[in-house]
Amino acid sequence: MMHGRQATLPFDQQKEIISLTQDPEHGExxxxxxxxxxxxxRNNIIKNQQQFKTRYDLNRQNLSLKLNDLVLIKTRNIRNKFDIRYEGPFKIIK
Incomplete structure (x- = not known):
């Protein structure tokens, strides 16, 4: 006995105080x-993608290249901030 009551231990049988009713449609x-x-x-993702696209398209310029135009080509592997970023100019032949 402890403080005038019988001590309940974790492995003692507990009385059913709460009874839960099972809803047969719960899974559905x-x-x-x-x-x-x-x-x-999914709808939120699509809506946000459309908003990002409209914001991006505001500052986007459509590129129109013709034969014999001179263009610069961006280099892919930049190792140092002083390396060249663009190569060229190259002439468009096709």
Whole structure:
């Protein structure tokens, strides 16, 4: 006895205080809820992608190149900030 009560230990049999009723449609409700969440997330992603595209397209210039134009080609492997970033000019032949 402890403080006038019988001590309950973790391995003692517990009385049923709470009884949970099982809903037979619970699994279906969860599936429908998760489908709603997935659809909402997908719609948010699509909406954000469209917003990013419109913002990007505001400052985008369409490039129109013709034969015999001179162009610079950007180098891919930049190792140092003093390395050249563009090579050329090259003439467009096709």
């Amino acid at each position: 409700k969860i599936r429908i809820y998760l489908e709603k969440l997935v659809n909402e997330a």
